[in-house]
Amino acid sequence: MAGDPPEPGGMMCRTAVVGLDNAGDVIVGLFVVVRAAALTYWRLAKVERRWVARAAGTP
Structure with missing residues (x-):
């Protein structure tokens, strides 16, 4: 829930340390x-x- 600390190893735990x-x-x-x-x-x-060459029709 909103007030719970992030679970160890979870995505929120990893992103919480990124400044x-x-x-x-x-x-x-x-x-x-x-x-x-x-x-x-x-x-x-x-x-x-x-x-430009392609648009003019020359390969």
């Missing part, structure tokens, strides 16, 4: 890393050139 002070910073950091990786892939793999 949420820096959760926003971690989320923003992950977003920046994923965005940088996507832009790097877009540039190095020449994705736009392949999409």
Whole structure:
């Protein structure tokens, strides 16, 4: 129930020790890393050139 302590080894026990002070910073950091990786892939793999070629009908 609401007032009961979390059972040992349960999910609430594991999440109770996670500090949420820096959760926003971690989320923003992950977003920046994923965005940088996507832009790097877009540039190095020449994705736009392949999409334009497909749209024009040339393989």
